[in-house]
Amino acid sequence: MLPGVGVFGTGSTARVLVPLLKAEGFEVHALWGRSEEEACCLAKELGIPFHTSRSDDVLLHQDVDLVCIYIPPSMTRQIAVKALGIGKNVVCEKAATAVDSFKMVTAARYYPQLLSMMGNTLRFLPAFVAMRQLLVEGYVGEMQVCDVRVYGPSLLDQSYGWTCEELMGGGGLHTVGSTIIDLLSYLTGARAHRVHGLLRTFVQQNGLIRGIRRVTSDDFCFFQMLMGGTGSSSSGVCCTVTLNFNMPGSFVHEVMVVGSTGRLVARGTELYGQRNGSKGEELLLGDSGWVGPEVKEMPLPHLCGLSSMVKALRQSFQAHEERRSWARGPVATATTFEDGLYVQTVVEAVKRSSCSGEWECVEIMSQEPDPNHNLCEALQRNKN
Amino acid sequence: MLPGVGVFGTGSTARVLVPLLKAEGFEVHALWGRSEEEACCLAKELGIPFHTSRSDDVLLHQDVDLVCIYIPPSMTRQIAVKALGIGKNVVCEKAATAVDSFKMVTAARYYPQLLSMMGNTLRFLPAFVAMRQLLVEGYVGEMQVCDVRVYGPSLLDQSYGWTCEELMGGGGLHTVGSTIIDLLSYLTGARAHRVHGLLRTFVQQNGLIRGIRRVTSDDFCFFQMLMGGTGSSSSGVCCTVTLNFNMPGSFVHEVMVVGSTGRLVARGTELYGQRNGSKGEELLLGDSGWVGPEVKEMPLPHLCGLSSMVKALRQSFQAHEERRSWARGPVATATTFEDGLYVQTVVEAVKRSSCSGEWECVEIMSQEPDPNHNLCEALQRNKN
Numbered sequence: 001m002l003p004g005v006g007v008f009g010t011g012s013t014a015r016v017l018v019p020l021l022k023a024e025g026f027e028v029h030a031l032w033g034r035s036e037e038e039a040c041c042l043a044k045e046l047g048i049p050f051h052t053s054r055s056d057d058v059l060l061h062q063d064v065d066l067v068c069i070y071i072p073p074s075m076t077r078q079i080a081v082k083a084l085g086i087g088k089n090v091v092c093e094k095a096a097t098a099v100d101s102f103k104m105v106t107a108a109r110y111y112p113q114l115l116s117m118m119g120n121t122l123r124f125l126p127a128f129v130a131m132r133q134l135l136v137e138g139y140v141g142e143m144q145v146c147d148v149r150v151y152g153p154s155l156l157d158q159s160y161g162w163t164c165e166e167l168m169g170g171g172g173l174h175t176v177g178s179t180i181i182d183l184l185s186y187l188t189g190a191r192a193h194r195v196h197g198l199l200r201t202f203v204q205q206n207g208l209i210r211g212i213r214r215v216t217s218d219d220f221c222f223f224q225m226l227m228g229g230t231g232s233s234s235s236g237v238c239c240t241v242t243l244n245f246n247m248p249g250s251f252v253h254e255v256m257v258v259g260s261t262g263r264l265v266a267r268g269t270e271l272y273g274q275r276n277g278s279k280g281e282e283l284l285l286g287d288s289g290w291v292g293p294e295v296k297e298m299p300l301p302h303l304c305g306l307s308s309m310v311k312a313l314r315q316s317f318q319a320h321e322e323r324r325s326w327a328r329g330p331v332a333t334a335t336t337f338e339d340g341l342y343v344q345t346v347v348e349a350v351k352r353s354s355c356s357g358e359w360e361c362v363e364i365m366s367q368e369p370d371p372n373h374n375l376c377e378a379l380q381r382n383k384n
Numbered sequence: 385m386l387p388g389v390g391v392f393g394t395g396s397t398a399r400v401l402v403p404l405l406k407a408e409g410f411e412v413h414a415l416w417g418r419s420e421e422e423a424c425c426l427a428k429e430l431g432i433p434f435h436t437s438r439s440d441d442v443l444l445h446q447d448v449d450l451v452c453i454y455i456p457p458s459m460t461r462q463i464a465v466k467a468l469g470i471g472k473n474v475v476c477e478k479a480a481t482a483v484d485s486f487k488m489v490t491a492a493r494y495y496p497q498l499l500s501m502m503g504n505t506l507r508f509l510p511a512f513v514a515m516r517q518l519l520v521e522g523y524v525g526e527m528q529v530c531d532v533r534v535y536g537p538s539l540l541d542q543s544y545g546w547t548c549e550e551l552m553g554g555g556g557l558h559t560v561g562s563t564i565i566d567l568l569s570y571l572t573g574a575r576a577h578r579v580h581g582l583l584r585t586f587v588q589q590n591g592l593i594r595g596i597r598r599v600t601s602d603d604f605c606f607f608q609m610l611m612g613g614t615g616s617s618s619s620g621v622c623c624t625v626t627l628n629f630n631m632p633g634s635f636v637h638e639v640m641v642v643g644s645t646g647r648l649v650a651r652g653t654e655l656y657g658q659r660n661g662s663k664g665e666e667l668l669l670g671d672s673g674w675v676g677p678e679v680k681e682m683p684l685p686h687l688c689g690l691s692s693m694v695k696a697l698r699q700s701f702q703a704h705e706e707r708r709s710w711a712r713g714p715v716a717t718a719t720t721f722e723d724g725l726y727v728q729t730v731v732e733a734v735k736r737s738s739c740s741g742e743w744e745c746v747e748i749m750s751q752e753p754d755p756n757h758n759l760c761e762a763l764q765r766n767k768n
Contacts, residue, residue, distance in 0.1 A: 144586045144630060145604055149531075196580065196741075198608060200622060202528045202644070220529055222608060222624050224582060238584060240606050240626055244529060246642055248660045258630055260586070276632045357580075359741040 002314065003065030003089065003323045006030040006058040007048075008079055010038045012297040013070040013093075013119075013306070018046045020292070020307055021068075024314040029063040034071075055079055059086050065324045066317075069093055070119065072162040073169025076100070080116070081107040089115035089324060091313070094178055094340060096169035098348055101341040102365045108337040115316070115326050118335035118343075121305030122183045124312055127271040128305075129333075130285050131257070131264050132187050139273060140259025143188060146239040148180050151252040152299065155245050156215065159208060164215045166351075171217030172243040173199060174347055179302070180255075181225070181346045182335050184239050187257060190227040191342060192239070196359045197223030197350035202246055219245045223350045253301050269304050309334070341365065386698065387449030387473065387707045390414040390442040391432075392463055394422045396681040397454040397477075397503075397690070402430045404676070404691050405452075408698040413447040418455075439463055443470050449708045450697075453477055454503065456546040457553025460484070464500075465491040473499035473708060475697070478562055478724060480553035482732050485725040486749045492721040499700070499710050502719035502727075505689030506567045508696055511655040512689075513717075514669050515641070515648050516571050523657060524643025527572060530623040532564050535636040536683065539629050540599065543592060548599045550735075555601030556627040557583060558731055563686070564639075565609070565730045566719050568623050571641060574611040575726060576623070580743045581607030581734035586630055603629045607734045637685050653688050693718070725749065 005026050007014050010033040018028050030050040033039025043051035050061065058064060059082055067083040069076050069092040077100035080092040084107045095101045108116040122128055135143065155163055155175055162168035163175075185191050199218035209215055221243040228236030256265040262275035264284075271285035288304050295303060315330035317323075335343075342364055349360040389410050391398050394417040402412050414434040417423025427435035434445065442448060443466055451467040453460050453476040461484035464476040468491045479485045492500040506512055519527065539547055539559055546552035547559075569575050583602035593599055605627045612620030640649040646659035648668075655669035672688050679687055699714035701707075719727075726748055733744040 144584075145628060147533075147626060147628070196582075198580075198622065200528075220622065222622070224606065238582065238604065238606075242531060242624055244531070244642060246528060246644070247647060249658060249662060249664070258628060260630070263631060274633060278633060280633070357743045 001321055001323050002026050002317050004029045004061075004063040005066045005068060006032070006061055006064035006088075007068045007070070008032045008055070008058065009070035010034070010042045011070060012295055014068075015042065015046070016293070016295055016298060016303065016306060017068060017070065017310070018048065020310045024310050025318075026066075026310075026314065027063075030058045030061045032058045055082070059083050059088065065089060066091070066115070066313075068119075073174065074162060077103055080104050084108065084111045084114055084116060087111070087114065087324075089326065091115075091117055091119055092337075093119045094169070094174070095344060096167075098341065098344045098365055099369060101337070101344040102368055104337045105341050106368070115331065116337050117331060118182075118337065118340040119309075120179055120182045120335040120339075121302050121309050122179050123186050123305070123333055123335060124308035125269060125301055125305040126288060126308065127266045127269050127285050127301070128183060128187065128255075130271055131255075131266055134264060134273065134284070135187060135257060138261075139275070140257055140263055141261030143237045143257060143259045145256075145258040146184055146188065146237060147256045147258070148184070148239070148241045149244075149252055149254045150176050150180065150242075151244045151247045151250055153245065153248040153250070154203065154206075154219065155217075156206070156209070160213055164209060164213075164217055166216040166218070171199070171219070171221070172245045173197075173218050173221040173223070173350060176245075177221055177223070177241060177243055177350070178343045178347055180241050180243075181343045182339060183255065184225065184227070184241075185339070185342065186333065186335075187255075188227055188237050188239075190237060192225035192227055192346050192349075192362050193236075194226045194359045194361055195223055195346060195349045195353055197221065197353045199351065199354040221350070223353070225346065251299050253299055266301075269301050385705055385707050386410050386701050388413045388445075388447040389450045389452060390416070390445055390448035390472075391452045391454070392416045392439070392442065393454035394418070394426045395454060396679055398452075399426065399430070400677070400679055400682060400687065400690060401452060401454065401694070402432065404694045408694050409702075410450075410694075410698070411447070414442045414445045416442045439466070443467050443472065449473060450475070450499070450701075452503075457558065458546060461488055464488050468492065468495045468498055468500060471495070471498065471708075473710065475499075475501055475503055476721075477503045478553070478558070479728060480551075482725065482728045482749055483753060485721070485728040486752055488721045489725050490752070499715070500721050501715060502566075502721065502724040503693075504563055504566045504719040504723075505686050505693050506563050507570050507689070507717055507719060508692035509653060509685055509689040510672060510692065511650045511653050511669050511685070512567060512571065512639075514655050515639075515650055518648060518657065518668070519571060519641060520573075522645075523659070524641055524647055525645030527621045527641060527643045529640075529642045530568055530572065530621060531640045531642070532568070532623070532625045533628075533636055533638045534560050534564065534626075535628045535631045535634055537629065537632040537634070538587065538590075538603065539601075540590070540593070544597055548593060548597075548601055550600040550602070555583070555603070555605070556629045557581075557602055557605045557607070557734060560629075561605055561607070561625065561627055561734070562727045562731055564625050564627075565727045566723060567639065568609065568611070568625075569723070569726065570717065570719075571639075572611055572621050572623075574621060576609035576611055576730050576733075576746050577620075578610045578743045578745055579607055579730060579733045579737055581605065581737045583735065583738040605734070607737070609730065635683050637683055650685075653685050
């Protein structure tokens with residue numbers, strides 16, 4: 001039996017998500033928005049019976065068994081941790097910091113019987129599912145290089161907000177780069193241990209953001225990740241990622257894996273391959289023929305991935321009689337909260353690298369930093 | 385009147401160059417090869433009246449006024465410097481080291497009345513000539529990012545040789561990266577002041593190179609260059625270059641410049657552009673319709689560029705009555721020996737960065753390093 005759903009957020013993803021959920025047979029019972037007005041407006045538009053601007057009203061709603069959290073990064077941790085504490089299953093967008101991600105991991109570990117997954121949709125896109133399968137089967141031989149390019153128009157909101165602020169989780173690296181970091185660990189089966197990167201904010205002001213306000217989030221980012229073992233520096237896969245969001249009117253989403261005997265390239269939602277020695281590329285998986293609405297802010301791979309993710313959720317839940325029970329199988333490859341912490345750690349290491357100019361190690365937090373740490377240090381200094 | 389030409393080298397470039405020279409009306413009088421046999425064989429094939437394996441025989445040949453040097457990097461400096469000393473005009477492939485490049489610069493400065501240019505052909509390719517013109521005219525607005533990708537099959541020779549040896553000037557960075565470094569300074573009108581890079585040799589042995597022999601030259605390289613002034617780190621253009629020569633059966637040569645109001649992309653020999661706000665890309669310059677022979681080792685942009693370079697040389701020389709005189713106009717944008725030193729300096733800085741993991745400064749040599757430097761240091765150490 002499918003669980004009742006509560007949705008947090010009134011942005012473009014929430015707007016797309018609700019119809020997708022309904023199409024798969026989920027009932028969406030409650031919608032949360034930052035203001036009553038926003039919530040009311042979208043609830044009416046999407047035909048959701050209950051709306052609110054108080055988070056507890058959704059979390060404690062008796063018909064809500066699955067909570068989908070699509071709100072700005074700085075607010076996700078709070079809702080996700082609380083939802084798990086109340087005993088609800090959670091699908092959640094990324095957090096703003098590694099510390100927040102760590103708190104989410106702690107909560108997820110504490111409630112292992114509850115579903116807790118990040119909202120990363122690319123892992124569900126058929127092109128990447130097929131790509132991973134082919135990589136496992138050895139289509140490219142030994143993996144050498146992953147080369148990713150995402151080009152598109154500005155990620156900034158119409159008005160000044162979190163998307164403009166690096167510290168609030170805005171910027172190409174945090175918003176899009178994180179989905180690529182996650183995807184590459186899914187595809188390669190390895191994690192980055194050292195990263196190097198460069199971030200730039202080419203457009204610091206525009207027609208809507210001016211005066212003393214400046215954009216601090218990156219609109220161009222280039223980073224490299226060395227994946228895999230801790231062995232010699234030549235071992236493991238090299239990943240290079242180029243993100244450029246100063247290209248209005250275009251959208252390029254290209255993920256290439258080059259190996260010793262061939263290569264695979266996903267362009268948008270299509271998958272191509274070429275084995276060494278063959279004359280040309282072969283189309284391995286065509287366009288999925290997306291028939292849903294086009295969403296300006298949401299590139300097709302994410303849109304199609306979201307659709308596939310909702311299908312997987314339906315399969316996971318419909319296997320069980322009880323509304324809150326779910327089967328691991330259909331969502332086994334989803335991004336876990338642990339993966340979310342890894343991704344956040346890489347994002348922060350790339351930012352550190354952009355400041356230091358050096359390769360930075362990816363060290364995953366294993367315990368929460370002491371909030372009194374700075375205080376202790378100050379006391380120490382006073383003593384000496 | 386066109387000068388008589390002497391050609392050094394029997395490789396694929398020399399093989400293409402001679403017919404191009406003849407087609408423009410140059411007479412090729414002499415050919416040098418590393419062995420009598422190689423020289424004889426190619427001279428016969430191309431109908432060159434004189435061949436030799438002794439360099440002086442070409443340099444001192446009375447009908448030779450222009451010397452084209454297309455030989456391995458470790459040997460170019462010696463021939464180029466000598467040719468200028470004898471009073472011949474020189475077109476020369478890259479050297480192996482910055483010290484060698486510096487010696488070539490010194491010679492070129494000493495004989496300013498002689499033509500001395502590097503054999504970089506991309507500056508002559510119509511797509512890049514047009515691209516530069518459009519950049520100057522402000523097509524993209526303020527330049528932000530240059531993004532270059534060159535993918536292709538292995539650069540290694542059939543047998544073990546200099547192409548396998550990093551110290552001999554082999555590898556993707558030295559061979560192809562150097563042409564891109566030069567091109568980007570031509571397009572942006574600026575030079576790199578800091579670089580960061582990573583080199584890899586994924587294929588260290590193959591069917592032909594085995595046993596104790598290993599390839600040391602890179603087959604994968606990506607590097608970043610920060611261009612322009614010495615001001616704040618956010619000023620200037622960011623260039624990212626990805627070179628991958630583990631992709632048999634493919635050839636990608638893409639140079640993109642993104643600016644504040646639009647972008648330009650050269651794919652192969654074609655030029656596309658898109659201004660912000662327009663619906664799609666426009667084709668600005670179509671395929672040049674290359675009708676010459678296809679050369680496996682030589683990508684079309686280099687082949688077409690070589691053809692355009694030979695045309696420019698003809699225009700430069702035919703303006704004058706005297707065989708050795710030339711007009712600066714048609715070759716004004718050619719890569720000078722000074723540019724060659726800059727390129728070599730960047731190449732070495734990228735290699736240093738790949739070892740150190742850090743951003744490296746590009747500091748152009750202003751005087752020849754003292755060959756006794758190490759000796760002096762050793763003496764110093766002994767004293768203390």
